[in-house]
Amino acid sequence: EDRHPLPPLHGETADYLDFGPRGEGIPGGTEETCARFHQRCSQDGYCTDFPSGFCCHCRSGYYGNGHQCLPEGVPQRVSGKVQGVVSVGNSLVELGGVDLHAYMVVGDGRAFTTLSQIPELAGRALMPLTPIAGLFGWLFAMETLDHQNGFSITGAEFTCHTDVTFSPGNQHVSIVQQAEGLDYHNYLSVDTRIHGDVPFIAPGATVQIEPYRETYQYQQSVVTASSVREYTVVSADGGKETFSFLLHWNISYRNCPHGPRASPDTQQLGVERVAILYEEEEHSLRYASANVIGPVGEDPSKPVLVNPCSDGTHDCHTAALCLPGEGTEFQCQCAVGYWGDGQSCHDVDECTEGLSMCGPLSQCVNVPGGHHCLCLGGYQLGPDGQTCIDIDECLSQLCHAHASCTNSPGSFQCRCRHGYEGDGFLCLPLSVHPQRTLTQCEQHRDALLGGLGAWRGGPMVGGGFVPQCDEDGGYRPLQCHATTGQCWCVDSRGQERAGTRTLPAMPHPNCDQPPPPLPRLETACERWRTSLLEHYGGQPDPRDYLPQCDALGQFEPVQCYGESTYCWCVDRDGREVVGTRSHDAVRPACIPTVAPPTLLLQPHPDVTPPLSGPTLLYAQGQQIGVLPINGPHLDKEGASVLLTLQGSIVVGIDYDCQEQKIYWTDLATRTISRARLEPWADSETVINSGLTSPEGLAVDAHHRALFWVDSGTDRIETSGLDGSGRRILFDEDLVNPRAIVVDPPSGMLYWTDWNRDAPKIESSTVEGHDRKVVVHDRIGLPNALTFDPSTKYLCWADAGTKRLECVYPDGTGRREIQSDLSYPFSMVRYDSHFYFSDWRREAVLVLSEDGRQVTDEYLPDQRSQVYGVTITSPFCPSGKYVTITYHESSEYG
Secondary structure, three states, X not given: OOOOOOOOOOOOOOOOEEEOOOOOXXXXXXXXXXXXXXXXXXXXXXXXEEOOEEEEEEOOOEEEOOOOEEEOOOOEEEEEEEXXXXXXXXXXXXXXXXXXXXXXXXXXXXXEEXXXXXXXXXXHHOOOOOHHHHHHHHHOOEEOOOOOOHXXXXXOEEEEEEEXXXXXXXXXXXXXXXXXXXXXXXXXXXXXXXXXXXOOOOOOOEEEOOOEEEEEEEEOOEEEEEEEEEEEEEOOOOOEEEEEEEEEEEXXXXXXXXXXXXXXXXXXXXXXXXXXXXXXXXXXEEEEEEEEEEOOOXXXXXXXXXXXXXXXXXXXXXXXXXXXXXXXXXXXXXXXXXXXXXXXXXXXXXXXXXXXXXXXXXXXXEEOOEEEEEXXXXXXXXXXXXXXXXXXXXXXXXXXXXXXXXXXXXXXXXXXXXXXXXXXXXXXXOXXXXXXXXXXXXXXXXXXXOHHHHHOOOOOOOOOOOOOEOOOOOEOOEEEOOOOOOEEEEOOOOOEOOOOOEOOOOOOOOOOOOOOOOOOOOOHHHHXXXXXXXXXXXXXOOOOOOOOEOOOOOXXXXXXXXXXXXXXXXXXXXXXXXXXXXXXXXXXXXXXOOOOOOOOOOOOOXXXXXXXXXXXXXXXXXXXXXXXXXXXXXXXXHOEEEEEOOOOOEEEEEEEOOOOEEEEEEOOOOEEEEEEOOOOOXXXXXXXXOOOOEEEEEEEOOOOEEEEEEOOOOEEEEEEOOOOOOEXXXXXXXXXXXXXXXXXXXXXXXXXXXXXXXXXXXXXXXXXXXXXXXXOOOXXXXXXXXXXXXXXXXXXXXXXXXXXXXXXXXXXXXXXXXXXXXXEEEEEEEOOEEEEEEOOOOEEEEEEOOOOXXXXXXXXXXXXXXXXXXXXXXXXXXXXXXXXXXXXOEEEO
């Protein structure tokens, strides 16, 4: 049915046709149409009958053309190859091994496209050619006002032709992009061919494109657009020159001619925040933009994107929908297959929660945003992706030539014909009597070895599987294929046990144990790495880039180009964090954004810090530890876990001495929380929205205020200690803010920014006034920051320069304390000593005030990176002593 047109049904004519996945005609015209051909629609879609035929549509919570449907709000990826030949000036450049990868945040229309391993001459010249990536912006643009993006109309099978003519110069280039459907992970596959002439762009130059609008005309099976776009080339010395190109664009696809059209005949695409970058060392060309589809005719002088849902300034999770409201109001709603409040969304495990639609003969496998069904042995998945249909093994001719085969659900049976005897796998004439009766395994083995000839010493047939029998003639529990190297477990009848098959070089399954769980699906990092390995022919050059994945397949927070020191930070989806690229021997200070495996720790605090003396608290991913201080030494015997926070990445911590509460930031859940230091205290979330990568945290016990930095939104924010009165202090001229401290008596705030291009330490008042740079020279990665109210010194530890230095808040009196640190992350000064965490040593260290001696070191039992540190003291900054009395609830006075 998938390859040939069907004849008309009885009593019908073929005058009205719909189109299946390959465009073949299907007769329509009766209510029976959908009933007979609904399987041609996506399993996430449904079928509608019309007088002239039937059409497919996506059900609620999904979008697409009905033949291919994707869950709303879930990020989408595109992969493919770019091939062709372009003429740049007097040079011809062949595009033969260029990989294309695109990532779309569907909830707000942001699109990121990368062309990897593109020759430098072509990579620079193609910077203005944004239509290459513009297709993906149109396909997955944010939909507004009942308008539809491209994928909702074309689905995953179409051809896009783009003709571009540059002015001046009259160079002409043609782009053909062919979409070939969705892969197993629902990612789109698109191949691109480019031919023609493009203007030369000098080394070091950049290209800028202002926000623009583009009008699209929708006709039967064709979408067209024509426009003129301007772009500015900025030379290495700062000179600017503006050019333009004429664009003609059309995309052909299969549509359903029956029923009303779902989208208007004309729509307008608004494109903003266009960014273009060619990276010479990586030979990568990158495009980024924010896209929204809507009505035609808005005032061109107004910004294209107004609502936070449109311009990407909202705080919705990447797996959430941003639902625009009136003006700048919006709501966040987790996409289908995820749960949460929209700012934080987590995958729903449909398999363990009983939400899967898999049939009784299948096994459910959870994937992000959904699940898949895998059939048990002897069955195959039906067209609906949920029901398992019996495999007819008799078609594979597994029985002996002198046997009959009878198929049964999930199995089959072989029986020797009249005049023969045996188990059906081996049938011998009745006149032949073996010396002893062979077991089923032995007969099965001998049949595959060549029948009676093998029984009498004939040759073994190479390349096939031959079962292995034990001394008693039974099937060995472990069976292996001599040619492929695969092994698996079998039952007493020789039937394979589901989920036990292993590949070559993998450990053999333990057939005495229950079958192991099915192997997890490849992660995005692993798929990308495999793709590049194939591109490099399995033998990458030491200078080539390969994604670095951790043991769980997630992106390592630090990614490097081959064996060089050219490194950068990435988020959980592998996207580069702006301002983190390094070219020196010190890797950037990247924090993981995916929580480590769950620790088997106690769910509640079981220790109360001794309040008669100072105590150091340290953050370590999924836990906060407590470490009593005894003079210049750490009381290691008294160390314990204060809080266990499974699935978290606790980074910044600070202490409120008035209410004896600890506050912390959590990168994994994107929240700020607090808990009282008392037995069995529960944590309380203070900030649960609008955070992307919250790191440093500071508590102002005097003004009852909370301050924090967010290296994802590049903001410094403040609120009351309960989260009320939240406001942004600074959101400009920040790239990678990390540490923040407050001096309550003076009302001053200090923070670090480890932007690899321009690191600095700044200050302002707690109200956000009088912002100024305190230090900007001779620093690298200022991770740690502390203020000593007794000496009025502002001190920082630098993972780039390896130095601990101090300076007065006005920038004078700078002095070096220590110049041989390892990799400091957080620091606090207390009682003439510096206490700091070290990433490389995975420890907490104590340094004397003059920096001459490390007086103590503590390595937590759970070895992993230590993040923020703070001191709990019975004295508040004002000098007032605090006494704690426990009743039914903790009080202070």
